[in-house]
Amino acid sequence: MEPEALTHDSLLRLFGERGALLQGHFLLTSGLHSPRYLQCARVLMDPVLATRLGAELAGRLRPLLGGTMVGAVVAPALGGVLVAHEVARALGCRGLFTERQDGTMTLRRGFTLDPGEPVVVVEDVITTGGSTREVMDAVTARGGRVAAAGSLVDRSGGKVDLGVPRRTLLELEVPAYPADACPLCASGSKPEKPGSRAAR
Numbered sequence: 001m002e003p004e005a006l007t008h009d010s011l012l013r014l015f016g017e018r019g020a021l022l023q024g025h026f027l028l029t030s031g032l033h034s035p036r037y038l039q040c041a042r043v044l045m046d047p048v049l050a051t052r053l054g055a056e057l058a059g060r061l062r063p064l065l066g067g068t069m070v071g072a073v074v075a076p077a078l079g080g081v082l083v084a085h086e087v088a089r090a091l092g093c094r095g096l097f098t099e100r101q102d103g104t105m106t107l108r109r110g111f112t113l114d115p116g117e118p119v120v121v122v123e124d125v126i127t128t129g130g131s132t133r134e135v136m137d138a139v140t141a142r143g144g145r146v147a148a149a150g151s152l153v154d155r156s157g158g159k160v161d162l163g164v165p166r167r168t169l170l171e172l173e174v175p176a177y178p179a180d181a182c183p184l185c186a187s188g189s190k191p192e193k194p195g196s197r198a199a200r
């Protein structure tokens with residue numbers, strides 16, 4: 001049987017089924033409250049699904065590349081590592097990741113880029129685009145050229161402008177409220193910490 005096409009609705013259902021997108025009333029690490037909690041690791045923990053999502057994102061990125069042969073896909077560790085690996089598998093190139101060294105995102109572990117080498121930068125979730133921008137800077141600092149950017153999920157409502165063409169699999173609104181302005185608290189419910197519910 002052909003796998004179902006990855007539309008907005010089927011991805012939303014998939015993320016829900018895998019416990020990657022929880023609905024309820026959550027206390028985020030930022031201290032804000034939200035009716036949704038997103039944990040991409042819960043879809044990426046399935047290697048077959050990770051490969052499929054990577055192939056789908058690669059398929060959406062390919063038209064942006066205009067036939068350019070990408071040399072590497074680069075993502076920020078830790079959340080982006082598997083995304084880079086799977087998109088790279090689909091594009092037939094290297095999958096690399098950046099890490100912080102003295103506060104600056106950089107390519108470590110013997111990862112190198114050729115001068116002018118075309119690179120795609122990806123991550124699991126784009127919220128403000130901050131970490132993607134840091135990875136783009138790390139790539140440029142090593143002589144690479146960022147041809148496009150991608151993410152599994154875009155929480156920015158498509159608003160983030162990285163100065164390069166960008167694609168995502170799932171545009172998702174994840175509202176967040178300060179505790180004293182949380183409509184869920186106002187309706188009498190208590191927030192829970194994500195991960196406090198056992199799931200496997």
Ligand SMILES: [Zn+2]
Nearest residue numbers: 033182184185
């Ligand atoms: Zn609340």
